[in-house]
Amino acid sequence: AQSVTQLDSHVSVSEGTPVLLRCNYSSSYSPSLFWYVQHPNKGLQLLLKYTSAATLVKGINGFEAEFKKSETSFHLTKPSAHMSDAAEYFCVVREREYGNKLVFGAGTILRVKS
């Protein structure tokens, strides 16, 4: 079975400071991992994905994530937060052996203070 745990339901940072959104996954097989972002009243947008290539993945808007198999983690980071980063972020796992459905974490709401 596959599952995702996002360790923080809310994260608050000041503009210009680093962002860390934590995610742990459970997977019986080789997973693909994703981070999606959801701005208010907008659709989900893919930030980045890991599909068994390089373990450090770079995405859009300066975000990146590192796949650590030994820790079963896929934390999302950004060196410097911008006001426009305020949104809800979802860590997602997909196992090819379980078809193509995505399994979402509960989400982390990122607040950016000026």
Add this chain to the structure above:
Amino acid sequence: GAGVSQTPSNKVTEKGKYVELRCDPISGHTALYWYRQSLGQGPEFLIYFQGTGAADDSGLPNDRFFAVRPEGSVSTLKIQRTERGDSAVYLCASSLGTSGSNEQFFGPGTRLTVL
């Protein structure tokens, strides 16, 4: 180009009524997915289609829920005898195919409220 579109954007209905939610995928995308997002939670998988057939419907909560994709493009999610617990945002996504490299593109969702 046009993204995934969903209609209506909002639907308010009374308990016990029947509703239909529509999804128009990106042109040329063969795979189509339905998810449900309840308040304060991440989206949960309902069903996905490869072409016209339902390849995996394991997420449908019960037999009140049904989805079709008769021509391999537009899909309709149908909910019979709605209950208050069905209130949620229903999301549709599409992808070019179902291999690992194919990104799922999401629509803006339909917010369903059952009174």
